Amino acid sequence: MQLHNTLSGRKEAFVPLNPERVTMYVCGPTVYSFAHIGNARPAVVFDVLARVLRRRYPRVDYTRNITDIDDKINAAAAKEGVEIGVITRRYTDIYHEDLDALGVLRPTYEPKVTEHLAHIISMVERLIANGSAYAAQGHVLFNVTSYAGYGELSKRDRRELIAGARVEVAPYKKDAGDFVLWKPSTDDQPGWPSPWGRGRPGWHIECSAMAEALLGETIDIHGGGHDLIFPHHENERAQSTAAHDGKVFARYWLHNGFLTMDAEKMSKSLGNVKKIRELVENENGRGEVVRLALLSAHYRQPLDWSESLLSSSRVRINKLYRTLEDAGDVPESNAVAPDSFLAALEDDLNTPLALSELFQIRDSLQQAILSQASAQVRATLVAQLRDAASLLGLLRQTPDAWFKSFQLSGKAGANPTASSSLEGALTEAEIEAALAARSAAKAAKNYAEADRIRDGLKARGVLIEDSKDGQRWRRL
Incomplete structure (x- = not known):
């Protein structure tokens, strides 16, 4: 299996640290509002990767976190006059419903930041103890000059990274690029007790602590969107490596490309952000249609979202279901996806090629139906089609149920x-x-x-x- 490692900048053979237990951490949502289609892309991409890994390895521990401590959550709660838990519970439930509609399986672990404050504080204490972090005016900051590898993941000089990151200028920082591990809370802000006073964690330390608590000091795969490479993943890598006495934090870094809307960057200010919920309720939508659209481009490439993409994806899904319907009742078969299909997915998750292979199976089944091939031949092809589709998270329904969802005759x-x-x-x-x-x-x-x-x-x-x-x- 080959995966493109952002750190090395090339495809590498995937060899897990322990073949009996593959570990993967993917950054999840900050739950203060509805998730949009851009949030759905990493969820779907890494869901497919987890499915493929589980086909090859006996145990895959996949962690995708929920960020439930954040200033945006605080603002949303203050606006409604409620506790932050009211906001985070509401939008966590909505996020689950949206991903269920897209056929995204639940990860092995789904930690919340509020459940891991003790781990976060412990990691910050270790970083202070070994000289990688320091306390100043109620804050604790990571000293980026203490980590020689800072900037290796994003492939830019540290000074360039800092210049482009809109870093907070503060007199208590030793270096302009130092980032917050813990910050004080005012009386009207949520806060938790710590050795440095009442406060709350910084964004980056949260993921490092949760990954360590659930997966260990070194993990196989760390994933997320391309926009997280800097500063989030760069900072995670620095603080985790420092907290673990120089041990490698993540062996393979995977990042999915950006998603645009009709060739324009998605932006709330432009009003072109599409909520997952709106898309799956659209007549052209439904979860499997949206999922197929998200998988139509290679995960590392940009994906332009448009109504025509959604429409063509619906047509393609309909063809798969129609062929299954035409196949009729067939005997049970234990046939699995062809090697060529699996090879496409194991080549850095090449979903466009895998979809091409999927439709080749569909075409073979259609020809078998037209030529009135034996029931056993048709059964084998039906089993291959369904098994291949299952790795992509498609064909989750019967044809009858699928077409009824569109109020069609089939x-x-x-x-x-x-x-x-x-x-x-x-x-x-x-x-x-x-x-x-x-x-x-x-x-x-x-x-x-x-x-x-x-x-x-x-x-x-x-x-x-x-x-x-x-x-x-x-x-x-």
């Missing part, structure tokens, strides 16, 4: 009263196969072939209509 655009058994009439499976061939021709810009297929279908009594939702058909 054949979008078909006349439900038309009989495919009429003499000389094309079967619905034959029509779908022709539509797939026409889509492939259009994708290859072979418009003459696409028109030939359309005209051939019309000659046999089937009218094709192109819409924003894809190809629809009806019998003349």
